[in-house]
Amino acid sequence: MNHDRVRTRYAPSPTGYMHVGNLRTALYAYLIAKHDGGDFILRIEDTDQGRYVEGAVDVIYNALRLSGLIHDEGPDIGGPVGPYVQSERKPLYKEYAEKLVEKGEAYYCFCTEERLEALRSQAEALKTPYKYDKHCLGLSKEEIKEKLSNGEPYVIRQNNPKTGVTTFDDDIYGSISVDNAELDDMILLKSDGMPTYNFANVVDDHLMGITHVVRGSEYLSSSPKYNRLYEAFGWNIPVYVHCPPIMRDAHNKLSKRKGDASFEDLLEKGFLKEAVMNYIALLGWNPGTDQEIFSLKELIEIFDYRKINKAPAMFDMEKLKWMNGEYIRKLSLDEFHEMAMPYYKETLKKEYDYKKISELLHTRTEIMTDIPSQLDFFDELPEYSIEMYVHKKMKTDYAISIANLEKALPVLKALEVWNLDNIRDSITKLIEELGVKNGQVLWPIRTAVSGKSFTPGGAYEIADILGKDETIRRIEIGIEKLKNEQ
Numbered sequence: 001m002n003h004d005r006v007r008t009r010y011a012p013s014p015t016g017y018m019h020v021g022n023l024r025t026a027l028y029a030y031l032i033a034k035h036d037g038g039d040f041i042l043r044i045e046d047t048d049q050g051r052y053v054e055g056a057v058d059v060i061y062n063a064l065r066l067s068g069l070i071h072d073e074g075p076d077i078g079g080p081v082g083p084y085v086q087s088e089r090k091p092l093y094k095e096y097a098e099k100l101v102e103k104g105e106a107y108y109c110f111c112t113e114e115r116l117e118a119l120r121s122q123a124e125a126l127k128t129p130y131k132y133d134k135h136c137l138g139l140s141k142e143e144i145k146e147k148l149s150n151g152e153p154y155v156i157r158q159n160n161p162k163t164g165v166t167t168f169d170d171d172i173y174g175s176i177s178v179d180n181a182e183l184d185d186m187i188l189l190k191s192d193g194m195p196t197y198n199f200a201n202v203v204d205d206h207l208m209g210i211t212h213v214v215r216g217s218e219y220l221s222s223s224p225k226y227n228r229l230y231e232a233f234g235w236n237i238p239v240y241v242h243c244p245p246i247m248r249d250a251h252n253k254l255s256k257r258k259g260d261a262s263f264e265d266l267l268e269k270g271f272l273k274e275a276v277m278n279y280i281a282l283l284g285w286n287p288g289t290d291q292e293i294f295s296l297k298e299l300i301e302i303f304d305y306r307k308i309n310k311a312p313a314m315f316d317m318e319k320l321k322w323m324n325g326e327y328i329r330k331l332s333l334d335e336f337h338e339m340a341m342p343y344y345k346e347t348l349k350k351e352y353d354y355k356k357i358s359e360l361l362h363t364r365t366e367i368m369t370d371i372p373s374q375l376d377f378f379d380e381l382p383e384y385s386i387e388m389y390v391h392k393k394m395k396t397d398y399a400i401s402i403a404n405l406e407k408a409l410p411v412l413k414a415l416e417v418w419n420l421d422n423i424r425d426s427i428t429k430l431i432e433e434l435g436v437k438n439g440q441v442l443w444p445i446r447t448a449v450s451g452k453s454f455t456p457g458g459a460y461e462i463a464d465i466l467g468k469d470e471t472i473r474r475i476e477i478g479i480e481k482l483k484n485e486q
Contacts, residue, residue, distance in 0.1 A: 006038030008212045010064075010071070011045045011201065014056035018063040018263040020254055020315065021216060021246050024280045028243060029214040030069045031281075031303040041208060042074030044085045045201070047194050063263050066273050068296050081208045086200050093195035096203050096233075097156045097188050105232035106188055109136040109157045110147050131184045132157065156189040158199075158225060166224040170240040172308050173217070178224040186225055198222060202229045205238060212239045212305075241305050244284045247312045254315055270368030271320065275327040279320045283313035293326055325366035336362045343371040350379050356465050360457040377450045378466065381474050384451035386485045389478075394439030401444035402482045407434065408445055409475055418468040424460045448478030 008029040012022055033040040042064065046052055061076060073079025083089055100106035109132070116132075123130040137159065139147075147154070160183040167177040188199035195203070205213060220242050230237045246254045254260040261269065266276050278294050285308045287294075294302075328336060337358040344354050357378075361371060376382070389401035411426050431441050445459040449471055455462060463471040 005209075006033050006036040006211050007041060007209050008033040008038065008214060009041040009043050009205065009208065009210050010069075010214075011043040011204075012060050013045050013048060013051060013197075014053060014060065015051050016053035016056045017059060020261070020263065020266075020280060020283075023063065023067065023263050023277075024246065024283055025214055025216065025243060026064065026069050027067070027277060027280055028241065028285070028303075028305060028308070029212070031299055032212050032214065032241070032305050034300045035303050038211075039072040040069070041079070041081075041210070042071040042076075042084060043204060043208070044075055045197060046085060046087045047197060047200050049087070049194070059264070066267070067263070067277055068273075086195070086204065089200075089204070090193060090195075092207070093189060093200055093203060094193060097195070097199065100158070100188070100229075100232055101156060103232060105159050105228075106156050107137050107159050108139070108144050108148070108154045109185075109187075110139075110152050110154045111135060129182075134159075134185060137185075153191045155187045155191055157185040158188055158229065160185055160225065160228060166228060168223050168227045168237070168240065170220065170223070170242050171306060172242055172244075172310060173220060176220065176223070178221075183225055183228075198225065199229070202226050206230070206233070206235045210238055212241055214241045214243065214305075217242045217244055241308065244309055245312045246283050247314050249314075260315070266320075270370065271324050272327045272368075275320070275324040278327075279323050283315065284309050284311075292323070321366045328365050328368075329363055331362070333358060333362055336365075339368060340365075340371055343368060344375070347372040347375050348379055352378065352465055356461070357456075360461055360465075364456050374456045377452050377455070381449075381477065382451040384447070386481050388447050388451075388453060389444055389482065391439070391443050394443040395437055396440055396443050398482055400440055401447070402479060404434070404436070404441045405444050405448060405475055405479050405482070408441060409472065409479070412463070412468070412475070413472060415468065418464070420460055420464040423463050427460070444478070445475065448475045 010026040010029050012018075012026075030040045032038075042060075044057060044060070057075075064071065071077070073081070073084065075082075075084040078084075097106060101108065111132075115135075119133060120130050136157075161180045164180045165177050166180055166183070167175060169175050186198050187196050189195055204210075223240060223242075227237055248254050248258065248260055252258065263276065267273060274295070277296060278292075278299075281294065281299055281303075282292065285303075285305075287302050287304075288307060331339070337355060340358055340361060341354065344352075344357065357375065361374060364374070365371060386398065390397050408427060408430060411430050412423070415422050415426060427441060427445070431438055434441070442459045446455065446462065449459065449462050449466060451474075457465075466474070
């Protein structure tokens with residue numbers, strides 16, 4: 001394997017969904033690799049079988065496919081350093097854990113759960129952090145051999161020194177030193193023969209030739225223990241890129257349990273995948289310019305992981321909506337129309353010229369799921385208050401609205417060919433004849449035909465889509481409401 005070649009990995013646990021933070025990790029790892037023409041590897045970390053969720057691996061594959069983060073090696077496509085699923089690599093971990101035992105960098109621990117619980121209770125009572133007390137480190141070779149031959153359950157623990165300092169470098173957070181006295185002798189191999197995440201990720205990253213490790217800043221505190229493992233084996237330590245947390249507010253991280261959206265949720269809510277990926281890229285990183293809209297190809301070209309921020313990133317749904325709107329506007333009308341059709345079919349029971357609706361909505365839509373609420377008045381005129389006819393800016397009141405609706409009604413009835421141009425021309429001519437402001441005629445018509453304060457189009461466009469008969473019917477209803485409810 002060429003060790004000069006940049007190799008990164010995305011190593012999710014199959015726990016059921018693609019968290020936004022997980023997706024950002026995958027994206028940054030992908031960008032680091034592709035910026036330098038390297039390899040992006042997918043590895044499934046399923047050592048914690050208790051958290052395994054059926055179908056979760058398919059969720060991971062699907063999310064990567066949708067997001068455009070195509071891996072070069074992985075469980076589904078293979079590669080030179082497989083298998084790429086940790087549970088299939090189980091014998092490897094035992095082999096490497098025993099090598100550490102031979103080196104004196106790890107040891108067998110036969111402590112019962114009862115003893116460990118007593119230690120935890122003691123630490124809690126003393127209000128000190130829990131640490132294993134190295135009880136089994138003192139066992140003789142004979143005692144260990146006897147316990148193993150008796151089939152006593154055991155784990156293998158890392159043997160960390162009690163004195164001195166461990167220093168490691170992170171390309172985002174700089175040099176970090178930790179007193180060895182603070183390091184716990186973490187479990188490397190569990191009693192069922194499965195490795196812990198903390199051990200497996202080091203072994204796998206080395207064997208798979210990973211040059212840059214991208215993960216969340218919550219792993220900073222574990223990195224000294226990882227470094228000690230690399231050093232114990234005599235392996236090169238990869239470049240560490242720890243990313244800041246993504247926050248829902250000043251005090252809380254994004255959390256599925258608190259209802260924060262996963263990648264799949266965002267797509268279901270009507271966000272475009274390209275917009276989501278663009279937005280996620282900017283959560284904790286910026287290019288140093290004012291540009292905010294990037295394609296994946298552009299991100300590959302300009303991404304410099306050294307510009308990742310240390311400060312937590314705030315997930316701003318309004319900003320994402322704005323960005324999504326920008327992406328929707330970049331679509332061609334035909335592309336938008338195709339995406340919008342399922343929403344039309346779901347919302348509208350009557351037949352309309354849907355293309356005309358798309359022309360109205362294309363530049364006015366931030367999220368696709370907003371479409372139904374913008375269309376609900378087409379099938380049925382909603383109940384509305386006549387107060388809507390009073391509009392300060394449009395200079396309308398009840399009297400003006402009645403008068404202008406009554407004048408517009410025969411003009412519209414007289415139209416033989418009902419289309420946008422003819423509707424606009426006839427009403428424009430009426431406005432000129434009356435010598436009034438446009439809004440004094442158009443606002444009452446729009447109110448009458450929609451029953452809403454905000455609509456995706458104006459009076460002309462709505463009337464055109466509704467058709468002649470329905471437009472006239474609604475204007476007549478408006479006149480009656482004004483006469484009867486004042």
